[in-house]
Amino acid sequence: xxxxxxxxxxxxxxxxxxxxxxxxxxxxxxxxxxxxxxxxxxxxxxxxxxxxxxxxxxxxxxxxxxxxxxxxxxxxxxxxxxxxxxxxxxxxxxxxxxxxxxxxxxxxxxxxxxxxxxxxxxxxxxxxxxxxxxxxxxxxxxxxxxxxxxxxxxxxxxxxxxxxxxxxxxxxxxxxxxxxxxxxxxxxxxxxxxxxxxxxxxxxxxxxxxxxxxxxxxxxxxxxxxxxxxxxxxxxxxxxxxxxxxxxxxxxxxxxxxxxxxxxxxxxxxxxxxxxxxxxxxxxxxxxxxxxxxxxxxxxxxxxxxxxxxxxxxxxxxxxxxxxxxxxxxxxxxxxxxxxxxxxxxxxxxxxxxxxxxxxxxxxxxxxxxxxxxxxxxxxxxxxxxxxxxxxxxxxxxxxxxxxxxxxxxxxxxxxxxxxxxxxxxxxxxxxxxxxxxxxxxxxxxxxxxxxxxxxxxxxxxxxxxxxxxxxxxxxxxxxxxxxxxxxxxxxxxxxxxxxxxxxxxxxxxxxxxxxxxxxxxxxxxxxxxxxxxxxxxxxxxxxxxxxxxxxxxxxxxxxxxxxxxxxxxxxxxxxxxxxxxxxxxxxxxxxxxxxxxxxxxxxxxxxxxxxxxxxxxxxxxxxxxxxxxxxxxxxxxxxxxxxxxxxxxxxxxxxxxxxxxxxxxxxxxxxxxxxxxxxxxxxxxxxxxxxxxxxxxxxxxxxxxxxxxxxxxxxxxxxxxxxxxxxxxxxxxxxxxxxxxxxxxxxxxxxxxxxxxxxxxxxxxxx
Numbered sequence: 107x108x109x110x111x112x113x114x115x116x117x118x119x120x121x122x123x124x125x126x127x128x129x130x131x132x133x134x135x136x137x138x139x140x141x142x143x144x145x146x147x148x149x150x151x152x153x154x155x156x157x158x159x160x161x162x163x164x165x166x167x168x169x170x171x172x173x174x175x176x177x178x179x180x181x182x183x184x185x186x187x188x189x190x191x192x193x194x195x196x197x198x199x200x201x202x203x204x205x206x207x208x209x210x211x212x213x214x215x216x217x218x219x220x221x222x223x224x225x226x227x228x229x230x231x232x233x234x235x236x237x238x239x240x241x242x243x244x245x246x247x248x249x250x251x252x253x254x255x256x257x258x259x260x261x262x263x264x265x266x267x268x269x270x271x272x273x274x275x276x277x278x279x280x281x282x283x284x285x286x287x288x289x290x291x292x293x294x295x296x297x298x299x300x301x302x303x304x305x306x307x308x309x310x311x312x313x314x315x316x317x318x319x320x321x322x323x324x325x326x327x328x329x330x331x332x333x334x335x336x337x338x339x340x341x342x343x344x345x346x347x348x349x350x351x352x353x354x355x356x357x358x359x360x361x362x363x364x365x366x367x368x369x370x371x372x373x374x375x376x377x378x379x380x381x382x383x384x385x386x387x388x389x390x391x392x393x394x395x396x397x398x399x400x401x402x403x404x405x406x407x408x409x410x411x412x413x414x415x416x417x418x419x420x421x422x423x424x425x426x427x428x429x430x431x432x433x434x435x436x437x438x439x440x441x442x443x444x445x446x447x448x449x450x451x452x453x454x455x456x457x458x459x460x461x462x463x464x465x466x467x468x469x470x471x472x473x474x475x476x477x478x479x480x481x482x483x484x485x486x487x488x489x490x491x492x493x494x495x496x497x498x499x500x501x502x503x504x505x506x507x508x509x510x511x512x513x514x515x516x517x518x519x520x521x522x523x524x525x526x527x528x529x530x531x532x533x534x535x536x537x538x539x540x541x542x543x544x545x546x547x548x549x550x551x552x553x554x555x556x557x558x559x560x561x562x563x564x565x566x567x568x569x570x571x572x573x574x575x576x577x578x579x580x581x582x583x584x585x586x587x588x589x590x591x592x593x594x595x596x597x598x599x600x601x602x603x604x605x606x607x608x609x610x611x612x613x614x615x616x617x618x619x620x621x622x623x624x625x626x627x628x629x630x631x632x633x634x635x636x637x638x639x640x641x642x643x644x645x646x647x648x649x650x651x652x653x654x655x656x657x658x659x660x661x662x663x664x665x666x667x668x669x670x671x672x673x674x675x676x677x678x679x680x681x682x683x684x685x686x687x688x689x690x691x692x693x694x695x696x697x698x699x700x701x702x703x704x705x706x707x708x709x710x711x712x713x714x715x716x717x718x719x720x721x722x723x724x725x726x727x728x729x730x731x732x733x734x735x736x737x738x739x740x741x742x743x744x745x746x747x748x749x750x751x752x753x754x755x756x757x758x759x760x761x762x763x764x765x766x767x768x769x770x771x772x773x774x775x776x777x778x779x780x781x782x783x784x785x786x787x788x789x790x791x792x793x794x795x796x797x798x799x800x801x802x803x804x805x806x807x808x809x810x811x812x813x814x815x816x817x818x819x820x821x822x823x824x825x826x827x828x829x830x831x832x833x834x835x836x837x838x839x840x841x842x843x844x845x846x847x848x849x850x851x852x853x854x855x856x857x858x859x860x861x862x863x864x865x866x867x868x869x870x871x872x873x874x
Contacts, residue, residue, distance in 0.1 A: 113256055114222045114240045115349070117387065122413055123217035127463055129242040130202050130210055134599075138781025139163060141417075141770060142214045142221055142781065143441040144241070145424030147354060147468075148248035148606070150190055150440020151222055153214065156191040156239060156255065159203030163779070164189070164276050167440040168315065170433040172447065172503040173289040175309030179510050182436065182447020183289045183308055184390065185315050186274040188354045189241065193257060194267040198229050200237060205229060219245060219394045220387070231738045234260040245393035246425075249357055249371075250378050252386050255350045260344040269337045270352065271316050272304050279443045279780075283350070287635040294368075299373060300332030303368060307359075311503075314359035318371035320379050322351045332379075342728065352377050384570035397423050400831075401464045403794055414767050418790045421462050421770075421782050428467055431474035434501070437783055442781020448500035448508050449475075452534045452785035455540030458743060460791045462546050463475075463825045469543050476536055477556035479505025482562065487567055494566030499526040499538055516738060517694040528537070528595055529589040530571065534605035538714065541612055545803055548828045554627050558616060562635055564644050565613035568606040572648055580653045589741070590707040592697050596666035598653045601707050604663075608715060611650035615641050662727045663708050671856040673700045677733060683774060684761040686736055703735045703819070705742035712749050716802065725753045732758070740775050744789025751813045759797070762816045766790045769852040795823060799836040809856035809868060810843075810872075812836040830866070841872045 118124065139162070142153020157411070164187035174180040188665045190412035193200040202210060209226040220242035227235045241253035257266070277286040277461055290306035293314065297303065304317045323340075324330025325348055331394050342348060355375040358589060362370050376665070378386060382873035401419055405412050423440040437452050438444035438845035453472060476483075476497065482505030483495035490496060498507040540557045543549065549557075571583040583606060588599040622636045631637075655664035662781045664670055677686035692700060706713075708731050712724045737743055744766040750759025769786040770778045795801050799821045800811030808827050814820070820837045832846030832855070843864050856873035864870045 107209050107497050111230065112222070112224050113238050114254075116546060117215075117220070117240065117391070118213065118219065118222065119215050122409065123215060123416065125214040125216060125413070127212040127214075128210065130207070132203065132460055133354075135159075135161050136163060137770075137773045140778050140781050141541060142212070143421070143424065143439070144219065144243045145440050146219075146243045146245045146248040147425065148430075149243050149251065150424065151189065151482065151842055153252070154187075154189060155202055155213075155223075156189055156241075156253070157199065157201045158190055158273075163442075163691075164273065165442060166276070166356075167447065168356065168502055168635055169427050169430065170360060171315065171438060173308035173311050173313070175287065175289050178284065178730050179446060179500075179508045180504075180506075181278060181289075182440075182443070182502075183313075183315075184276050184443065185290065185356070186272050186304065186306060186317060187319060188251060188272045188352075188356070189253060190269075190271045191238075191253070191255060191350070191352070192271045193596065194269075194380050194832060195229055195233075195235065196266075200227055200235060208234070214420075216416050217394065217398060218391045219243075219420075219424070220390075221642060223510075228677075230680055231262075232727030233262050233264060234259055235264075235342075240387075241296070242387065242390055244378075245397075246386070246389040247374065247378065249355050249374055250386070250466060251356070252352050252378075252383060252390075253352045253633070254383055255352075256347045256560055257342065257350075259344055261344065263344050264342045266340050267337065267351070268340060270350070271336055272302075272319060272323050272354070274306055287589050292711070297334050300334060301372060302334060302336070303372070304736065304863055305367065307364075312359075314364040314367055316357045316367040316371045317354055318375040319352065319354040322379075324349045324351075329491065334482045342617050347382050347603045349381050353383075363587070367533075369537075375579070384442055392825070400824060400826075401460075402823075404509045405794070405818055406820045406822075407818040409722050411764070411767060414771055415790065415794065417771055418767065418787045419477045421784075422457070422787050422791065425457075425784065425787075426461055426465060426468040428465070429471075431471040432478055434475040437784055438781025439784050441777070441786075444777065444780030445500070445507065446502070448671060449787075450500060450790075451535040452741065454536050456727075456744075456785035456788040458539045458788070459542065460788050461657050461794075462543050463795070463827075465758040466543070466547050466549075466826050470547075470549065471542055473536075473543060473552075473560070474556055477560055480559065482506050484563070487570075491570075492567055493570035495528065495533065495560075495563040496511070496567055497532050499529050499532060504568075515694055517696070524594055525587065525591065526760045527807070529591075530586055531588060531602045531605055532568075533564045534602075534609040536563050536608045537612070538605065540838060545547065545806070546827060548623070552629065553616075553620070554624065558620060558628075558631055559635065561609070561616060562631075562637060565610050566641075568610055569641075569648055571606070571644055572652065575653075579651065581648050587706050589705055590665065590703045592704040592736075593666065593669070594698065594701060598655050598669070599629040599666045600655050600663040601665075601711055602656055603652050604711050604715065607652045610645040614645045614649070615643050620709075642823075660726075661723075662730050663711070663730075665703065665708055669701060674734075675700045675702055677702065684758075685743075685765060686735070688736060697782040701734050703731060705735065705737060705739035706745040708864075709729070709735070709749055710745055712752075713745050713796075716752070717804070721753065724749060728753055739771055740766075740783040740786040743769075744786065747793040747799070751793075751797040751800070754813070756815055758812075763790070763793045763797070766793060793826075794821060799823065799834065801834070804856050807854050807856050807861065808832060810834060810841050811856075812838060812841065814838055826827065832864075839874045843870045843872065845870075846870070 137778040139152040166225040206228040238256040244250040293305040322330040435448040487496035500509040588601040743762040749761035832845040835842040
C-alpha cells in the first residue's frame with residue numbers, strides 16, 4: 107500500500123478533538139452524515155461523501171427557511187446541494203460504495219470545525235488513486251462554504267472526467283404519510299466571468315435561494331485557475347496531484363431583496379476567492395477557537411467521555427445563530443429532516459441554558475423568536491377560547507401550529523397526534539426560559555422589550571385555562587397532557603399544574619418589582635397589555651389554590667389525578683445500556699393503563715423547581731418514578747442523571763449520563779439518521795454542569811455544589827454571569843474560581859453551602 111502523508115494533516119487538531127470514521131457502510135451512512143454535520147448557525151450541511159454514493163441523503167438547511175409545498179405542515183427546506191463532486195476514471199466512478207477501497211478515513215475536527223478525508227482507491231486495472239479532501243462552512247462569513255479536493259494517480263497516468271454541480275433536484279425525505287417532497291423550483295442558471303450562479307425559489311413561501319460558486323483547478327498545490335465548466339476532461343500524470351478548490355456563497359431573500367441576491371452573492375464570493383483557501387480556513391479556525399474558549403468543558407478522569415462531551419458541545423455550537431432574532435433551534439438542529447425542523451419546548455428547557463451561560467446573545471435571540479410570534483400565539487389561544495398566548499406545540503417560521511396530524515407509534519402503528527391540542531405546558535416552559543435568562547444576565551432591557559410581555563401573557567393564559575371547583579375551593583387544569591405522553595389526556599397533571607402555578611406567581615412578582623423600579627418604562631407595557639392591579643391579585647389567588655396532586659400516604663406527588671389507580675407494572679429487565687425494557691405482557695396500545703411513564707415528568711419538576719423541594723422529597727419522588735420510567739424520549743436520561751446526582755444515586759446517575767452522552771454517537775435512539783437530538787445535546791451539557799458540578803442559581807446567587815462520580819477528579823468550565831465570566835474548576839473538596847469582567851470589587855458565589863466573596867481577576871479557592 108502507498109503510504110502518503112495527508113495533505114491536510116497540518117490543519118488537524120490533537121487526537122482528543124478528532125472524531126474518526128474509518129469503516130464505511132451503507133447501514134451507518136445516515137447516522138454518520140448527521141454526526142458529521144457542518145454548520146455555522148446560518149447553514150447546516152450533512153456530512154455526506156462528495157461523490158454521493160448510493161444511499162446518501164444530502165441535506166443543506168438554512169436557518170428559518172421553511173415551506174409547505176405538497177406537505178400537510180410547513181417544514182424546513184432541504185435546499186440545493188452544493189457538494190456534488192464526481193470523478194470518473196476511464197468509465198469507473200471514484201466512489202466509496204462502488205470502487206475497491208484499500209484505505210479510508212474521514213475525520214470530523216471538532217475544535218476547528220471541518221471534515222477531512224483520505225481514501226485510497228483501486229480500479230479494475232489495479233491502478234491506485236489517492237483522494238483527499240477538506241471542507242468547512244465558514245464561521246467568519248456564514249454564507250460561505252469551502253471545499254478542497256486532491257486526486258493523485260499513484261502508479262500510472264489516467265484520463266478522468268470531472269463533474270461539479272449544485273444539485274437542485276434534492277428532496278425532503280418526507281413524513282410518514284407523504285413520501286419525498288421537493289420544495290424549490292429553478293429560477294435562474296447563469297455564468298459570469300469565472301463564477302457560476304444558480305437561483306431557486308420555494309413553491310409556497312416564495313423564498314429565493316441564491317448560489318454563487320467558483321471552482322479552481324491546479325496541478326500540484328494551491329488554489330489554481332478558475333473554470334466555468336461543470337463537466338470537463340483531464341489527464342492525470344503519475345504521482346502529480348491535481349487540486350480542485352470550490353468556494354460557494356448562499357444567500358436568501360429573507361434578508362436581501364431577490365433583485366439584489368445575485369449581485370450580493372457575487373460580491374461575497376469574489377471577496378472569498380481573493381482571500382484564498384488557506385486564509386479562509388485560518389480565519390474560520392480562529393473563530394472556532396474563540397468559541398471553544400467559552401464553551402469547552404474539561405473533565406479529568408475519563409478521556410473517552412471527554413471527547414464525547416465535546417461532540418455534544420460541537421453540535422450545540424453549530425446550531426446557534428448570533429445575529430438573527432427570527433430563527434430558533436429545531437429539535438434536530440440543522441442536521442436532518444427529523445420533525446420537519448420544528449421548534450418544541452426542547453429549545454427553552456434543554457437547549458437554552460447552554461447559550462445563556464456561554465453565548466447569552468444567542469440565548470436572547472432564541473427568546474426573541476418567541477416574542478416576535480406572540481400575535482400568532484394570541485390567535486391560537488383565542489381560537490381555543492383562552493386569553494393570553496398559547497404557543498404552538500411545534501413551531502416553524504411563522505409561529506402557527508405545525509404539528510402533523512399523524513405519526514408512527516413505538517410499535518409501528520399509525521396514531522393520531524394530539525399534542526397540539528393538550529400539551530399546553532409549553533406555555534410555562536417558555537416563560538421559565540425567559541426568567542432563567544433574566545436571572546443569569548440581569549438583562550433589564552430585554553425584559554422591558556420582550557420578556558415581561560411573554561411572562562404576563564403566559565400568566566393570562568393559565569388564568570383563563572384553569573377551572574374553579576367550588577365544592578373543593580380549588581382551581582384545576584383539566585384535559586391536559588404533561589411530558590409523559592403515554593398518558594395523553596389527564597386532569598391535574600403535577601407537571602402542568604405546578605409549572606402553571608410557578609408562572610402565575612412569577613408574573614405577579616415581576617409586575618411588583620418592575621412597577622416599583624422602572625415606573626416610566628414599565629407604564630408602556632401596562633398600557634399596551636391593559637394590566638390592572640386586580641388582575642395581578644387574581645393571578646396570585648389562582649396560583650395559591652391550583653390543585654397539585656399529592657399522596658400524603660406515599661409522601662410523593664401524583665403524576666396526575668388517578669395515576670396511582672393505574673396498574674403498577676415493574677420494569678425489571680434492562681438492555682445493554684442499562685435502560686429499562688417494556689415488559690412483554692404490556693403492549694404499547696395499553697401502556698396508558700399502567701403507571702409506566704414515557705419520560706421525566708414529575709422528575710422534571712424536581713430539577714426545574716429544585717428549590718421548592720427538600721432533598722428528602724426529591725429522593726422519595728425520584729425513587730418512585732425512576733423505577734417506572736421507560737425513557738422513550740431523548741429528553742429523559744439527562745434529567746434523571748441530574749436529579750440522581752443530587753440525591754447521590756451515583757451509579758445510576760452516571761448510567762443515565764452515558765446514555766445521553768452517547769445518544770447520537772452510538773445511535774442510542776435508533777434514528778440519528780434523521781438528525782441530531784438537540785434536547786439530548788443540551789441535556790447532556792446540563793447533566794455535567796448542573797448535575798456533576800452542581801451549578802445552580804440559589805437565592806439569586808451562582809452556586810456550585812460538586813457531586814462528582816467516583817472516577818472523575820474535576821470538571822473545568824466557564825460560565826457567563828451578569829456580564830462577567832466565571833471560570834470554575836470543581837473538585838470533590840475544593841473549587842477554584844476566577845472571575846473576570848471588572849477591575850475592582852467582588853461577586854458573591856455560594857460554594858459547598860457557604861457564601862464566598864470572590865474578587866475580580868484573582869484566583870479564589872473555596873474548600874468544603
